[in-house]
Amino acid sequence: MSYIDIKKLKKVYKMGEIEIKAVDGVNFSIDKGELVVILGPSGAGKTTILNILGGMDTATSGQVIVDGKHVEKLSRKELINYRRYDIGFVFQFYNLVQNLTALENVELASQICTNPLNAEDVMKEVGLEERKNNFPAQLSGGEQQRVAIARAIAKNPKLLLCDEPTGALDSKTGKSILELLQKTARTMGMTVIIITHNSVIADIADKVIQVKNGTIAEIKINKKPTDAKEISW
Amino acid sequence: MQRKLVGNMKLLIKEALRKIKLTFGRFLSVFFIVALGVGFFAGIRNTSDDMLFTVSSYFADKNLMDFRLVSTLGFTDADVEILKQMPSINDVEGSHYIDCLESSKAVRILGITNKINQLTLVDGRNPKNNKEVLADATVYEVGDELTLNTPELKETKVKVVGTVKSPMYIQFNNKGTTLIGNGKISGFLYTLESNFSTNVYTLIYLTGKDTASLRAYTQEYQASIEKLETKMTDALDQLKMRRYNEIKTEARQKIEDAKQKIEEEKEKYRIELETVKNNLDQTNKKLQKTDKEINEKEYALNQEFKQANQELLLAKKTLAQKTAEYQKNVEKYNQYKAYLECVEYIYAYDHFPDLSKMTDEEIVFYLLNLSEEDIHQFLEYMQQGDFSIELPEIDYNDKEAVKTYLETVFNSEIMQEIRKNIDFTNKEDLLKQFQKLVKDMEIKLDNAKEEIAKASNLLQEKEQFLNKKKKESQSALVKYKKEIETGYKQLEDGYREYEINYEKFEIQFKDAYTKINQQIKQVDEIEKPNIYVFTRKDNAGYEEYKSDTTRVNNISKVFPIFFLLVAALVCLNTMSRMVEEDRGQMGIYKSLGLKNRQILFTYILYATVATIFGSIIGLLLGCTILPNVIYNIYSFMYVLPNLKLENNFFTMIFTTILMFVVTLSITMYTALSVLKNTPASLLRPKAPAKGKKVLIEKISFIWKRLNFSFKVTTRNIFRYKKRIFMTIVGIAGCTALTLAGFGLKDSITGIIKKQFNTITKYKATIVLDHSYQELDKDMKEVLENNGITNPTLIYQELYNYKIKDKNNDVYLVVPSNINEMKQYITLQHRKDKEKVDFSDDGVIITEKMALNLNAGIGDFITIYDTNKKEYQVKVKEITENYAYNYIYLTNTYYEKIFDQKVNYNMVISGIDENKNIDQISESLLNTNKVLNVSFIEDILEKFNDMINNLNKIVLVILICSCLLAFVVLYNLTTINITERIREIATLKVLGFHDKEVSLYVYRETMILTILGALVGLFLGIFLHQFVITSAEMEFIMFQRNINSISYVYAFLVTILFSLIISVFTHYKLKKINMIEALKSVE
Structure with a gap:
């Protein structure tokens, strides 16, 4: 039994008579501490999988088992708790609370968790000690994303889910972000899942899951994942 | 180009309609608040006009009088004619009214007029005769039988055959005052004019020509009435003179007639009395004559009787004399006889000597020397014998006594007389002589006796006859005398009666003359009549109704504006929000090459549809519901027809246009300011509002101590400046309205107690x-x-x-x-x-x-x-x-x-x-x-009624205020959520529970609401003062202070709605789909 098991996952949208199969029978598993990249073109269904995995969306059918927990069976409230304690999410467009400083953004997340990491420490970890009292508007894109990551990490979740984290950043900044994510996976033992359409990024992953048209095209295992430092696009 | 435009047009219209559909909630809220604001504003503003319109139409329909004239001397048809001649007068009708008691209640009975003051039949039918009446529908029922305590009606036992409403009496429990009973008229009755005993009109109703087209209660009407009244003064003076003269002439004539009658009667009486007197006098004369005659007769009779008596007396005397003589003779005879008997005894007695041979002295001596025995024998003989001599009582043994006696006898007259007639010398014949003498005497006596007896009888007869006659004539006289006495008595009575009657007669006519004189004096004193001119203002309830509508009008001047303002504000907020959100969309259109005006078109359409339709619905509902609701509150106190809506289009259109213009201008302003940007910047997501340090943060002392949530909340509060302003103003407005509403109630009710x-x-x-x-x-x-x-x-x-x-x-x-x-x-x-x-x-x-x-x-x-x-x-x-x-x-x-x-x-x-x-x-x-x-x-009751009505109106306003508060809060909250949807979604992603999410949003709202409520309470005081001074009537001063509890109520009401909204918000937040919300602009 892997840490994360996805079995026959399906997500179907019904709009009147039209059925859209966003995810059409997906199976894969992820081990603890793995850095996984889900690769695929736009509309492939990767975000959908991530959303279901992250407890933000529900599966139409199939099983999603995370650390023994059947996520697909969780009630609304249980899902909220799942998101609260077990998941850390990083968005493409940061989604920081504009009215809070960087540190406060992190605190926002940490103060609702049972076993959070110290916000200041996490800030340090992400290298934003100096900027902790700045508002998001006063931070660059990369810094904002770091704050977002800090926020996610501070929760001390089981899973760190990142949806196109570098999508809005230039390659240099993006790289630093990826470095951070890799470091987190390695040093903190957190299971990190990154979604991207950028195949270059896939090299840093331990496992690459290729998604096409709502199904798994290929699952590749990198025995020797590249350091984020060394990739470039 | 045309086709393109048209095509674009179609597209834009489609866009607009879809937009409406998509943001239906928002559309509805704009629609609704416009409807509320416009409806309330126009509705309340129209209410007092509608109320006045209804009543003035009613008055016009029923041809309510403009004037009611009352004269101290009444009116006649001649007066009606004079008034009819006036060119500015339309209808003139003379009528009657009286106040009287009907089972101890005071009622007013009026005559049914033809044209003026028409009645509305509520039940039953019109009367056909004097025994049937129409009655006040609020007091009586068809079939009621009434007894009217007045002499001024021909029929006083009447039956109600129909119940009516009268335009003269529009107030339910105020029918006017009177001088009888307890001073209040309890109800009115209408009867046929023919039922009034007098032909003289008690009043005249008038309607004016010009006033017919003017509305009651308006300045124009009042001015027209005043003008008309001035015009009438001449006519009224004419009336006064005419009536005055008429009355005086009538009165004087009556007095003349009366005087004449008196004279006639007086003469009649006088003649009667004279006749009586004459009769009496005659009777008197007769009586006197008769009396005199009788007296004369009596006198004559008396004289006769006297004479007869005298004769009788004489006769009697003679008889008496004769009788006396006779008696004497009888006595003499008896003595003689006695002596004779003695002599005969003596002669017979043999003892005695022959007395013839003795002389007297010898005889005496002899007698004297008679022996006792002889005397005894003699005496015995004398006693035994039937002798007429009474033997004296002497002691016959006493010789002296006997002697004396014998001497006396001898020397007595009789003895002497006997000696004269008898020759004692011839003693032998003595006895015979004596016997003869006595016999002669006897014979004479007998004859005399016979004569006397005869005479006595005759006399007796005569006497008897005389007595009888006397008696007869006496009784006849007595009878006559008595008759005369009676006659006199009667006469006396007759005279007395005559005296009395005469006196009476004198007094009676003296009084009659005095009365006549008094009447003449009174007539002379008759003053010219006063004619009182009453207008509609004097009708019971007329002015009260005006006051009530004025009150409503005053309130309508203030409250609704506030409504409208708040509504406009909310509208603005919503529309500008919408425009801001559509940046992206606008960017797309701009980048496609659409002109600004084409892009604006959607928003114009949206705003137009919302405000126009909202206004229409609002007007439709507000201008019908509100006037009706308020009118119904008053209809309890008044007897009026159903509300007639005047539909003052000016107000309605004005309000709608105002709302429309305001909303549209802001929409356009906001849209244009957005459209100022380049398409590119529009297409980029709007930079979210920058975070800034809040003022309090600078006081690190406090800031450090605040917990995290509070810090977040504080920052959030100050983040959207516009929102702070809007929330506080909106809430404050609603709280102020609510407080003013409660305060108004306090001010109004408080005055009763205080006063x-x-x-x-x-x-x-x-x-x-x-x-x-x-x-x-x-x-x-x-x-x-x-x-x-x-x-x-x-x-x-x-x-x-x-x-x-x-x-x-x-x-x-x-x-x-x-x-x-x-x-x-x-x-x-x-x-x-x-x-x-x-x-x-x-x-x-x-x-x-x-x-x-x-x-x-x-x-x-x-x-x-x-x-x-x-x-x-x-x-x-x-x-x-x-x-x-x-x-x-x-x-x-x-x-x-x-x-x-x-x-x-x-x-x-x-x-x-x-x-x-x-x-x-x-x-x-x-x-x-x-x-x-x-x-x-x-008076208290009256005020309480007024206040109750006012309270009901206040309630209506409060309800609307609360609705407004509700809508405002909802609107603000919704907008707030939409603005921060990404933020909220992020929180959800982070794993915030629904409650936590709601609290996160709502903490700010709550604080702003409380602040807003506090500001509102403060503002409310001023609003209240302002409303009080506007809604007051000039004769009422409402209490200026608000009860403390009202502040609490107003505050709580606001908070309550806030809480209700928060529940609603909670569900809305719950429904937010994180994924959709966080979908990045790709």
């Missing part, structure tokens, strides 16, 4: 039938006996003062005794409760009047009496008062101002609590020393 418990403490006001300088013992007794306690005399008269050329009432009051009056009327400053004193160089006026005139202590104000004469008085003090306006002054100052002494005409007093006020009123009016009694109780 009638602390200021006006008297229980009754009595108008006396004439003026007094002081209450004398009699009057005090009269009052006390009829349930009045502790009366004090005052002078009270109605004066006017002007507010902007409009006349308003004020009562001038002069107490006869200031200390007594102070028991009943409290004079004090409102604010510091300091007591106010009278002074002789100025007046005390009530506060509202001071406010109305903007007068302070020391200022001079002008008042006018009923003849429009001006007086200037100095204000010395201002006293607290809430109902009606008064001026109080001392009699000294009164005299100074009005140049005459005070004539105290009223009494204020307490009442006997054990008595019923109707009883008191009735018994007082019955004393005829009192013209009118009114009780505080009744």
Whole structure:
């Protein structure tokens, strides 16, 4: 039994008579501490999988088992708790609370968790000690994303889910972000899942899951994942 | 190009419609708030106009009189004709009315007129004869049988065949006052004109030509009436003269007739009396004659009788003489006989000697020497024998005595007489002589006896006859005399009666003449009649209705504006929000090359549809519901037809356009400011509002101590400046409205208690039938006996003062005794409760009047009496008062101002609590020393009614305020959520529970709401003050303060709605789909 098991996952949208199969029978598993990249073109269904995995969306059918927990069976409230304690999410467009400083953004997340990491420490970890009292508007894109990551990490979740984290950043900044994510996976033992359409990024992953048209095209295992430092696009 | 445009047009329209569909909630909220604001505004504004329109239409329909003339001498058809000649008069009708009691209630009975004052039949039918009447539908039912206690109707036992509404009586429980019963008319009845006993009209109704087209209660109508009244003065003078002369002539004629009749009667009587007297005199004469005759007869008879008597007497005398003689002779005879018997004895006795041979002395001697035995024998013989001689009682043994006796016998006359007739010398014949003598004597005697007997008989007969005759004539005389006596007595009575009758006759005619003279005097004293002109203002309930509509109007001037403002504000907010959100969309269009105006089109359409349709619906609902609701509140108190909506299009259109213009301009302004940007920047997501350090943060001392949530909340509060402003203003507005609503209720209800418990403490006001300088013992007794306690005399008269050329009432009051009056009327400053004193160089006026005139202590104000004469008085003090306006002054100052002494005409007093006020009123009016009694109780009731209505209206306003609060809060909250949807979604992603998410949002709202409510409470005080001063009538001063509890209520109401909204918000937040919300702009 892997840490994360996805079995026959399906997500179907019904709009009147039209059925859209966003995810059409997906199976894969992820081990603890793995850095996984889900690769695929736009509309492939990767975000959908991530959303279901992250407890933000529900599966139409199939099983999603995370650390023994059947996520697909969780009630609304249980899902909220799942998101609260077990998941850390990083968005493409940061989604920081504009009215809070960087540190406060992190605190926002940490103060609702049972076993959070110290916000200041996490800030340090992400290298934003100096900027902790700045508002998001006063931070660059990369810094904002770091704050977002800090926020996610501070929760001390089981899973760190990142949806196109570098999508809005230039390659240099993006790289630093990826470095951070890799470091987190390695040093903190957190299971990190990154979604991207950028195949270059896939090299840093331990496992690459290729998604096409709502199904798994290929699952590749990198025995020797590249350091984020060394990739470039 | 055209096709493109058209195509674009279609697209844009589609876009607009879809937009409406997509953001239907928002559309609805705009729609709804527009409807509410516009509907409320126009609705309330129209209400008072509708109310007036309804009533004035009713009056026009039923041809309500413009004038009612009453004359102290009544009217006739001639008067009606004169008035008909006036060109500015339309209809003229003479009619009757009387007030009377019907089972101890006072009712007014009016004649059914033809054209003016038409009645509305509620039930039943019209009367066909005098026994049938129409009755007040609020009091009677068809079939009721009534007995009317009045001599002025032909039929007083009547039956109600129909019940009606009359345009003269529009108020439910106010039918006017009267002088009978308890002073209040309980209901009206209409009867056929023919049922009134008199032909003289009690009143004349008039309608004017010009006034027919004017609406009741308007300035134009009033001006027209005043003009008409002036025009009528000449006609009225004419009427007065005519009637005056008519009456005088009639009266004088009547007096002449009466006089003549009296004369005739007098003559008749006089003749009668004379006849009687003559008869009496004649009878008298007759009696006298008869009397005289009888007397004469009597005298004659008497004379006759006298004579007869005399004759009889004579005869009797003669007879008596004869009888006496006879008796004498009889005696003589008896003696002779006795002697004879003696002689015969002697002769027979043989013992005796022959006396013939003896001389007398010898005889005597012999006798004397008779032996005792012989004497005894002699005596025995004499005694035994039937002798006529009585033997004397002598002792016959006494010889001397015997001798004396014998001597006496011998010497007696008889003896001497016998010796004369008998020759004693011839003794032998002595016996024979003697015997013969005696025999002769006997014979003579017998003859004499016979004669005497005869004569006696005759005499007796005569006497008897005479007596009989006497008796007869006596009784006849007595009879006649008695007759005459009776006759005289009767005559006496007759004369006496005649005297009495004559006296009576004299008195009677003396009185009659006096009366005639009095009447002549009265007729001479007849004054020219007074004609009183009453207008509609004098109808019971007419002015009250106007006051009520004015109140509504006053409220409508203020409250709805607020509504409209808040509605506009919310509208603005919503539309600008929408425009802002559509940046992206607008960017797309711009980048596609659409012109600004084309892009604007959508928003214009959206705004137009929302406001226009919203306004229409609002107007439709508001202008029908609100007037009806408010009218219905009043219809309980008035007897009126159903509400007629006037639909003042001006207000409606104006409001709609206003709303439309405002909304549209802001929409366009916002849209244009957005469109100023380049397409590119529009296409980029809008930079979210920057975070900034809040002021409090700078005070690190406090900031450090705040917990995280609080920090977040604080920052969030200050993040959207516009939102702070909007929320606080919106909430404040609603709270202010609510507070003003509650406060209005407080101010209104408070005055009753204040006025009638602390200021006006008297229980009754009595108008006396004439003026007094002081209450004398009699009057005090009269009052006390009829349930009045502790009366004090005052002078009270109605004066006017002007507010902007409009006349308003004020009562001038002069107490006869200031200390007594102070028991009943409290004079004090409102604010510091300091007591106010009278002074002789100025007046005390009530506060509202001071406010109305903007007068302070020391200022001079002008008042006018009923003849429009001006007086200037100095204000010395201002006293607290809430109902009606008064001026109080001392009699000294009164005299100074009005140049005459005070004539105290009223009494204020307490009442006997054990008595019923109707009883008191009735018994007082019955004393005829009192013209009118009114009780505080009744006034209180009137006020309570008014206040109840006002409260209901306040309730309506409060409900609308609450609705408004609800909508505002909802709107603000929704907008707030939409603005921060990404943020909220992020929180959800982070794993915030629904409650936590809601609290996160709502904490700010709550704080802003509380702040807004506090500001609103503050604003509400001013709004309340403003509304109070606008909604007040000029004779009422509402309490200016709001009860503390009202603040709490207003606050709680706002908070309550806030909480309700928060529940709603919670569900909305719950529904937010994180994924959708966080979908990045790709």
